[in-house]
Amino acid sequence: MVNVVLIGFAVAAVWLASLWLRPFGACRRCHGTRMVMRGTKRKPRPVQCPACKGAGRRQRPGSKVAHRIVRKVRAELDRQRKNRQRVIEEDQ
Numbered sequence: 499m500v501n502v503v504l505i506g507f508a509v510a511a512v513w514l515a516s517l518w519l520r521p522f523g524a525c526r527r528c529h530g531t532r533m534v535m536r537g538t539k540r541k542p543r544p545v546q547c548p549a550c551k552g553a554g555r556r557q558r559p560g561s562k563v564a565h566r567i568v569r570k571v572r573a574e575l576d577r578q579r580k581n582r583q584r585v586i587e588e589d590q
């Protein structure tokens with residue numbers, strides 16, 4: 499049972515890390531090509547992808563949350579470090 503929780507945490511950590519490192523993924527509509535084919539089969543006409551507006555990528559769902567969490571954790575670590583520093587300085 500504990501193992502399942504640990505695996506869950508590990509999966510969540512890996513997922514968050516991947517979102518942190520790569521917040522953008524290839525656009526699903528154009529697969530990163532920035533163009534989609536319009537028109538008929540005999541006369542295909544490439545147009546700018548309407549889903550990503552020609553960017554070729556999309557923000558992965560959850561990446562904003564991941565960045566918020568990382569910022570929060572960093573702020574907390576920074577706060578703790580400053581607290582430790584203050585204690586050290588007060589001791590001297």
Ligand SMILES: [Zn+2]
Pocket residue numbers: 525526527528529530532533547548549550551552553554555
């Ligand atoms: Zn697209």
